Amino acid sequence: MTAPPATVRGLDSAPTNHQKLLSWVREVAELTTPDEVVWCDGSPLEWRGLTDELVEAGTLVRLSEERKPNSFWARTDPTDVARVEERTFICSADEADAGPTNNWMAPDEMKRTMTELYRECMRGRTMYVIPFCMGSIEAAEPMFGVEITDSPYVVASMHIMTRMGTEVLDAMGDDAPFVPALHSVGAPLADGEQDVAWPCNETKFISHFPQTREIWSYGSGYGGNSLLGKKCYSLRIASVMARDEGWLAEHMLILKLTSPEGTVRYVAGAFPSACGKTNLAMLQPTIPGWKVETIGDDIAWMRFGDDGRLYATNPEFGLFGVAPGTDWKTNPNAMRTLDVGNSLFTNVALTDDGDIWWEGMGEPPAHLTDWHGNDWTPESGEPSSHANSRFCTPIAQCPILAPEYHDPRGVPIDAILFGGRRKTTIPLVTEARDWVHGVYLGATLSSETTAAAAGKVGVVRRDPMAMLPFIGYNAGDYFRHWIEMGKGSGAGAGDPAKLPKIFYVNWFRRGDDGRFLWPGFGENSRVLKWVVERLEGRGAAVETPIGHVPTPDALDLSGLDIPREDIEAALRVDPAEWKAEIPQVTEWFEKFGDKLPGVLWAELDALKARLAAR
C-alpha cells in the first residue's frame, strides 16, 4: 500500500466552512487519492469546461449547433447501459429491514468491502464535489446532498438533473445536514495510462445505508447507478426518511390537467421503469379543450398539507427519459424540449449531419453511427440505439411545464394512477373501491420487465407501486406505511376524506395478433377524462370483481378510429385470467410473512370471493 499524498490539489481551497462536509471530502480524497479535487459551482463556464474535456476524451461528441445547440452525444461501455438491480444493496443493520425484495449486506461488511474497492480508485483522475439539492432550495427543509464522483459525465448530468453548485453550498451554510453520496467509476489510471472513453468496472455496487443516510456507488457510470440524487437519494434513502417522518417518496409522474370548463386536477402516476411516466407527464391531449401541463416525470415526494390534502413535489431539475419511441407523434413536447438544446443523449444513434436519431423517430436515415460507434444502415438488422438509451434535458425547457413546478409546497393530488405493462388480464383502467383497495392494487402491481434494468426483458413480475427496485426498506413495512397514510392519524397525517382516488391503468394490453389494443400516448387523455368524471361523481362504470371499469360508452371515443372490439377487449375483465393471478398474488404476499398488513390479505380474500361468484 502506498501512503496517500500529503496534499491533494484543491483540497485546501474549499469554498465552505461546513466542517462535516470538509472532513468527509478530505477522508474520501485520502482514501481514493485523486490528482485533484474540484468543488463544482454549477456555472455555465463549468459546463463548458466539462463538456469540452469530455469531447476531448472521446466520451462526448458535440452535436450540430443548428439542430441541437449546446448538446452532446455519449456512448457508454456496452456493458454499462442500465441500472443493475442485482448489484443494488440496502445495508440496514437488521436484514429484516431490507426485506425479501432487496439485496442485503451488513453495513460494516459492505463498508469494509467497498473501502478496499475505493482505495486509490481515483488515481489519475479528478475528484468532483457536487453540492446538490433535491427539490426547491426554498423548501421549509431543503433536501441537501453532496455527491463526490470521479466522472465528469456524472457532473455534467447532475448540472441538468439537480439544483447544484455554489447556490446550494451557500444555502447549506456551516452545518446543514446532507446525504453524502460517494461515486466512483472504479477505473484508476496508472502514470501516463491512456483513459478509455467510458471508464467503468466489471465489479459494481450500488449501496445504501438507510440508518446513516449514506450512498456508496462503485463501478458504473450510468444513469440511476451514478446520478445519486435520483433513485438512490430521492427514492431509496428518501423512502426511509418518509417512513420515519410520515410522508411518501414515490416513483411517480405528476401532471396538471385542465378541463375545457377550466377545472384543474392534479394527477400522480406510478408506472415501472420504461412504462410510460415521461410520456403521460408530457401528454398532448387528443380530445378538444383539455390541457396537460408537466410537473414531474419520474419522482414525487408527497406530504399532507395543513388542509389535510396530499401535496406532491418533483425533487428533480431535469428529465432523464427513454429515447426510443419518443417522436413528434408520440411525445411532441419532449421533442420541443430537446430542440432547445443543452442536453446529453446517451446510447442513441448519431446522424451524419450532427443530430440524434433513435427507433420510433419515423423513417430511418440512410446512414447513422449506432450506439456502438459503428456504421449503421436500415439494412443492419440491429437497432441503432440501445433500448434504454436516454435523453437528459433541463425540465425548465419543457414548453408545457406548469408554473406550480417551482412551488416548494407542491400540488394537491386528486388521483393516483398505478400502471404496468401487461399484454393480458389488466384492463385499460380500473377505479379502486377505496384507499385500502387502491393500496392492494398498488401492492400487487405487475409488469413485464424492460431494458431500464440489466437482465431479461418481458418477464412478468410484481412491482409494487412501481417501487420494487427503489424501496429502501422492507416492502411489507412499506405497504403498512401506505395503509397508515390513509388513516388520518400518526406522523404527518392527512384527512381521510380528502385522499386521492386510486386507479389502475394498462396502456399495453395486446390483441391476439400482438397489436396494442389501445393507441396510447395522446389518446390516454380519454382515460384521464374518465378519471376526472369519476372524481366528480359522474362517468359511468360497471362494478366488476376487480373494481370499477368503464363501459366502452363511458369513455369519450369521439374522433378515435379504432374497432369497437378492440376497446371492448382493452376493457375486458376476464374472470379466468384473474383467477390465474390469485396463486401468484398469494405467493407474492407470503414472501412478507408477518410484515404483510392483514387488510391486504383481506382484500385478496374478498377478490377471491367476488371472482368465485362469477
Ligand code: GTP
Ligand atoms: P423511466 O424513465 O425508465 O422511469 O420510464 P417511464 O415510465 O418514464 O417511461 P416512458 O414514458 O419513457 O416510456 C417508455 C416506453 O414506453 C417508450 O418507448 C414509450 O414510447 C412507450 N410508451 C409510453 N407511453 C405509451 C403508451 O401509452 N402506449 C404505448 N404503446 N407505449 C407507450
Ligand code: SPV
Ligand atoms: C428508471 O429506470 O426508472 C429510470 C432511469 O428512470 S434511471 O435513472 O437509470 O433509474
Ligand code: MN
Ligand atoms: Mn424511472
